Amino acid sequence: MRKLMIIGASSAIAEATARLFAMDGDRMFLVGRDSARLEAIADDLRVRGAAQVATAIMDATDDDLHAGVVEQAIAEMDGLDTVLIAHGTMPDQATTERSVDAARAVIETNLFSVVSLLTLVANYMEQQREGLIAVISSVAGDRGRKSNYTYGSSKAAVSAYLQGLRNRLQTAGVHVVTIKPGLVDTPMMARFADKNFLYAQPARIAKGIRRAINRKRNVVYLPAFWRPIMFVVRALPESLFKRLNY
Amino acid sequence: MGQNRYQSWGRYPKAEQTVLKMLWRHEPIPSSDGATGSILPFGNGRSYGDSCLNDGGTLIDTRSLDRFIHFDPEQGILRCEAGVLLSDIVELIVPRGWFLPVTPATQYVTIGGAIANDIHGKNHHRSGTFGCHVSAFELLRSDGSRMLCSEIENPEWFSATIGGLGLTGVITWVEILLKPIMSPHVLEETIRFANLDEFFSISEESDTTFEYTVAWIDCTAKGERLGRGLFRRANHGAASLRGRRSTKYTAQVLPIVPSALLVNRISLRAVNSLYYRNQIQARRTRTKHFESFFYPLDAVGRWNRMYGSRGFLQYQCVLPHSDGASALREMLEAVAASGLGSFLAALKLFGDKESPGLMSFPRPGVTLALDFPNKPKARDLLDSLDEITRTAGGAVYPAKDARMSPKSYQVYFPKWEEFARYIDPRCSSSFWRRVTGPAE
Numbered sequence: 001m002r003k004l005m006i007i008g009a010s011s012a013i014a015e016a017t018a019r020l021f022a023m024d025g026d027r028m029f030l031v032g033r034d035s036a037r038l039e040a041i042a043d044d045l046r047v048r049g050a051a052q053v054a055t056a057i058m059d060a061t062d063d064d065l066h067a068g069v070v071e072q073a074i075a076e077m078d079g080l081d082t083v084l085i086a087h088g089t090m091p092d093q094a095t096t097e098r099s100v101d102a103a104r105a106v107i108e109t110n111l112f113s114v115v116s117l118l119t120l121v122a123n124y125m126e127q128q129r130e131g132l133i134a135v136i137s138s139v140a141g142d143r144g145r146k147s148n149y150t151y152g153s154s155k156a157a158v159s160a161y162l163q164g165l166r167n168r169l170q171t172a173g174v175h176v177v178t179i180k181p182g183l184v185d186t187p188m189m190a191r192f193a194d195k196n197f198l199y200a201q202p203a204r205i206a207k208g209i210r211r212a213i214n215r216k217r218n219v220v221y222l223p224a225f226w227r228p229i230m231f232v233v234r235a236l237p238e239s240l241f242k243r244l245n246y
Numbered sequence: 247m248g249q250n251r252y253q254s255w256g257r258y259p260k261a262e263q264t265v266l267k268m269l270w271r272h273e274p275i276p277s278s279d280g281a282t283g284s285i286l287p288f289g290n291g292r293s294y295g296d297s298c299l300n301d302g303g304t305l306i307d308t309r310s311l312d313r314f315i316h317f318d319p320e321q322g323i324l325r326c327e328a329g330v331l332l333s334d335i336v337e338l339i340v341p342r343g344w345f346l347p348v349t350p351a352t353q354y355v356t357i358g359g360a361i362a363n364d365i366h367g368k369n370h371h372r373s374g375t376f377g378c379h380v381s382a383f384e385l386l387r388s389d390g391s392r393m394l395c396s397e398i399e400n401p402e403w404f405s406a407t408i409g410g411l412g413l414t415g416v417i418t419w420v421e422i423l424l425k426p427i428m429s430p431h432v433l434e435e436t437i438r439f440a441n442l443d444e445f446f447s448i449s450e451e452s453d454t455t456f457e458y459t460v461a462w463i464d465c466t467a468k469g470e471r472l473g474r475g476l477f478r479r480a481n482h483g484a485a486s487l488r489g490r491r492s493t494k495y496t497a498q499v500l501p502i503v504p505s506a507l508l509v510n511r512i513s514l515r516a517v518n519s520l521y522y523r524n525q526i527q528a529r530r531t532r533t534k535h536f537e538s539f540f541y542p543l544d545a546v547g548r549w550n551r552m553y554g555s556r557g558f559l560q561y562q563c564v565l566p567h568s569d570g571a572s573a574l575r576e577m578l579e580a581v582a583a584s585g586l587g588s589f590l591a592a593l594k595l596f597g598d599k600e601s602p603g604l605m606s607f608p609r610p611g612v613t614l615a616l617d618f619p620n621k622p623k624a625r626d627l628l629d630s631l632d633e634i635t636r637t638a639g640g641a642v643y644p645a646k647d648a649r650m651s652p653k654s655y656q657v658y659f660p661k662w663e664e665f666a667r668y669i670d671p672r673c674s675s676s677f678w679r680r681v682t683g684p685a686e
């Protein structure tokens with residue numbers, strides 16, 4: 001039975017994932033910034049079989065609260081062995097080109113809050129010499145492109161940070177999973193009206209996340225077909241890539 | 247997924263609509279900036295015609311309201327959001343010894359959709375409609391107000407919303423009373439019958455001792471064989487069946503849209519008589535997993551595509567007891583004579599348990615369901631069936647309709663003007679505009 005903390009628990013991908021862990025009878029600590037949403041999810045997870053569900057309200061960018069929330073999770077569940085970080089923001093690229101504040105908000109939400117939380121969680125788990133950290137990054141971090149590079153660079157940094165963290169925690173018996181979803185039909189993508197065949201449903205991504213956590217995978221692309229696609233995207237020479245329009 | 251999701255099961259008529267997803271039950275009905283057009287809740291699109299469509303307007307997709315709220319496994323009371331599918335409910339409750347009080351022939355409908363059409367199942371003669379087992383729900387109106395509805399609180403809204411076709415507002419959550427079962431299996435008996443008289447006598451005999459009854463009839467048969475078919479009746483299994491291995495099917499999906507030619511006269515005749523002859527014995531008893539008994543069509547996945555891209559028409563009517571038998575005979579003769587046939591022709595007696603729903607379709611009598619490829623000839627046939635239904639004092643099921651005239655509708659549902667008072671000022675549907683529009 002896991003003792004699982006989820007940051008960004010109201011995300012569609014996180015909620016679908018939590019349902020699977022609930023069916024396994026796990027204990028959970030849900031963190032998000034909207035209490036009514038968290039309560040709706042908590043009730044659902046209880047019905048689906050979670051052994052315990054507790055919640056805490058926190059804006060991820062409010063890093064003064066991070067230490068308190070991690071402590072609360074440990075106290076509520078009497079321990080902590082699995083952490084899933086799912087929150088994220090993806091504003092329109094053009095907005096972040098016009099306003100440094102908008103760009104900063106992306107970096108703070110997607111990168112800095114993750115670094116802050118992981119510092120606390122990694123040190124705790126390293127000391128306990130056990131644990132698993134899973135973070136939702138993105139295929140968008142594999143290569144910067146004009147339509148999405150502010151968001152993409154925040155995810156690229158998250159992926160690199162996780163790589164190093166995995167390397168560091170390896171000897172402590174703590175595992176780090178980098179999750180790179182492709183296109184997922186969630187509220188984050190609501191402004192793109194045409195959902196083509198590349199879009200996956202959150203429930204499908206959730207299955208992949210649970211499998212990756214249970215099997216202690218290092219880096220997963222979800223669905224898996226994104227791995228070869230991103231291999232090609234990364235292999236294109238910059239001289240060619242910079243001319244592309246997508 | 248994509249836009250395909252926002253059509254009806256009959257794939258006719260086609261509609262263009264803006265879709266907004268409702269994600270949280272406590273938040274307002276989503277709205278795009280400055281939109282003033284009409285809105286309609288959308289469940290899982292398992293209605294056949296246009297009652298779940300809003301051409302030129304907006305659909306409020308409620309499928310993301312798919313959270314459970316509370317389950318009391320002692321009392322069998324379940325509270326959940328309106329977009330939860332019956333299949334999700336069944337998965338949760340069957341292992342704990344409970345079942346849906348009423349279920350349609352597919353498990354892929356939302357509980358909100360089940361209320362809005364006040365659906366019925368093979369146990370209507372015992373348990374009435376789905377609405378009879380709803381203890382409460384919340385109704386969210388476009389002005390943002392919320393009403394708790396039950397037999398006691400806001401009873402007139404409770405009554406208007408059960409069978410209210412999504413027009414009274416968005417149902418956000420629902421509480422239902424479940425039925426205890428001892429086993430996930432049912433004991434099914436199939437009996438061959440030679441004509442309509444036999445159908446009526448087996449029905450009467452079975453309805454007192456069997457919880458579930460339904461018949462399939464061969465609608466290509468004429469003359470003496472008119473109304474021949476197979477009668478299926480079943481009860482939930484006893485506790486001793488509990489440990490049995492289940493024979494669950496796996497869903498297959500029709501991979502492509504085959505040509506409408508697939509459904510021609512020859513294949514219809516072949517399928518109808520094969521089905522009838524398939525059963526050699528006059529009577530056969532089997533133990534079945536509940537899924538293969540209740541939801542055999544779900545195993546075929548998107549079977550609605552076999553009719554091709556023009557879609558198909560369903561016709562389900564109820565004919566009251568008084569002269570149900572003769573009207574039914576007249577109808578089957580008309581169908582057989584047309585040579586149009588039907589892949590699935592189901593026949594069942596409805597009971598007299600009254601629904602709280604103001605606009606519910608079921609009423610005591612015999613109900614017949616047929617489907618036809620969407621051709622002008624079929625539409626003419628259905629118009630003539632409507633005449634028979636009207637004369638018999640019956641009704642046609644809006645959940646399955648794409649073509650009845652305003653005149654027919656208003657005869658079938660004489661309380662429609664009383665109901666109209668409860669319609670949310672922002673809500674409308676393709677169906678409602680059609681059946682309340684000017685007569686042609």
Ligand SMILES: Cc1cc2nc3c(=O)[nH]c(=O)nc-3n(C[C@H](O)[C@H](O)[C@H](O)COP(=O)(O)OP(=O)(O)OC[C@H]3O[C@@H](n4cnc5c(N)ncnc54)[C@H](O)[C@@H]3O)c2cc1C
Pocket residue numbers: 255286287288289290291292293294297298308328329349350351352354355356357358359360362363364365366367368410411412413415416417418543645646
């Ligand atoms: C294979 C098959 C077998 C069937 N068998 C039966 C049967 O045995 N008995 C029977 O009665 N019916 C049967 N049906 C019809 C089906 O049960 C109904 O059409 C049902 O209402 C579909 O539910 P849905 O969730 O798909 O809703 P939709 O078809 O999307 O919508 C149906 C109606 O519900 C309204 N609605 C949906 N959600 C809400 C909400 N949250 N609040 C308010 N209104 C809402 C919509 O506005 C619309 O008017 C069958 C259909 C199929 C495809």
Ligand SMILES: NC(=O)c1ccc[n+]([C@@H]2O[C@H](COP(=O)([O-])OP(=O)(O)OC[C@H]3O[C@@H](n4cnc5c(N)ncnc54)[C@H](OP(=O)(O)O)[C@@H]3O)[C@@H](O)[C@H]2O)c1
Pocket residue numbers: 008009010011012013014032033034037058059060061086087088089090109136137138139180181182183184185186187188189
């Ligand atoms: N959808 C995709 O195609 C896709 C692809 C690759 C990667 N991802 C990543 O997947 C993760 C989950 O996103 P999703 O697709 O499931 O979208 P989503 O449902 O919109 O979830 C985003 C979540 O982030 C939370 N959030 C945003 N800013 C926050 C803040 N400052 N503090 C706390 N929470 C905050 C939101 O909380 P509220 O509920 O309170 O708003 C929401 O729960 C994200 O990291 C995203 O970058 C998504």
